[in-house]
Amino acid sequence: MKVFENRLQAGQELAEALEEYAGRGDVVVLGLPRGGVPVAMEVARKLRAPLDVFLVRKLGVPGHEELAMGAIASGGVFVRNEGIISRLSISEDAIERVAQEEKKELKRRERAYRGDTSPVQLAGKTVILVDDGLATGASMRAAVQAVRHHDPAQVVVAVPTAPPDTKGALKTDADDVVCVETPRPFGGVGRWYRDFAQTKDEEVRELLEKAYAELPAA
Helix, strand or coil: CCCECCHHHHHHHHHHHCHHHCCCCCEEEEECCCCHHHHHHHHHHHHCCCEEECCEEEEEECCEEEEEEEEEECCCEEEECHHHHHHCCCCHHHHHHHHHHHHHHHHHHHHHHHCCCCCCCCCCCEEEEECCCCCCCHHHHHHHHHHHCCCCCEEEEEEEECCHHHHHHHCCCCCEEEEEECCCCCCCHHHHECCCCCCCHHHHHHHHHHHHHHCCCC
């Protein structure tokens, strides 16, 4: 299975796999910060489509934060995992406390990345959600659900690498799932990159500034 040199190369190869979406006026590319944004930039360039970020923050169960009882996302979207909430008898007060903390962080990141620029409108669009890879797919699944609240025409998940079962599971959430490589055994996203250095907030901001200057407006 292919090991990508870095996110730049991964984005270029992913863009080739998404060629059917190139040059369409209805396409918007959304990168999941932080590592998904460099990949998404290459996709947006190849497809000649607007680029924006779409932030998702998991709402962890108090005391078991790795377990998601929901998520919040860009645009004020709140997705609840009713099964977990009911099974663990989580109170509305507890949910609200966690949600308020995560909203603060989401707003901080949106200001850091986008500044005063308004988010791209998604209604009626073909939205391509891009990350640098998937493991369990939980954040991407929340992102798909959150994007649906904005009434897009179609939601496409696009990543350079993911386990076969994660790719298959996401097909029940998204209208299309595009993945360059589906290695087995998987062992984590970073295993499939030679350079998997952490993407910094400053890099995300610089890429978005370039995108706003170079790419079409939505």
